[in-house]
Amino acid sequence: MAAASTLIFEDQCRCCICLDVFTDPVTIPCGHNFCKSCITELWNITVPHQCPLCKEFFDKRPELRVNTFISDMASQFRQPAIKKVGNFSEQECANSEEVLCDVCTETKLKALKSCLVCVTSYCETHLKPHQTFAGLKKHKLIDPVENLESRMCKKHDWPLELLCKTE
DSSP: OHHHHHHHHHHTTBOTTTOSBOSSEEEOTTSOEEEHHHHHHHHHHOSSEEOTTTOOEESSOOOOEEOHHHHHHHHHHHHHHHHTSSSOOHHHHHHSOOOBOSSOSSSOOBOSEEETTTTEEEOHHHHHHHHHSHHHHTSOEESOOTTTGGGBOTTTOSBOOOOOTTO
């Protein structure tokens, strides 16, 4: 029951323009809230200015007011999202350098594995196809490595390794 109410509460902390948890939430005169950057960008390209939700028109561009209450609530939802990046132990985090997912487009999440076949690093979400599809299961996954392409042997198509002094 608490989980369901938390999800509803989190949905109320999402901007209807970017569909993400509010970043710098502001209130406009009709009472609706948006990320400051979202509503600013929208109003930079659309005239006359109107609320994207209730469609109320404003004679002149309204002054944006910071909504401190929603800002505090949204920050509570953003913090757990950062902590939930992947299901890996603190030891794994300490042992691997900070490698980011090559597939994530907006907020880059920490990569859990790098694929030697795809030459790409993946976060938990983008790694799932490699764990579920038969063809991708055959790919060689290693601990995340930054700049994987530059670390590959051009001749053998394998990560560079230090073998011995003579080789």
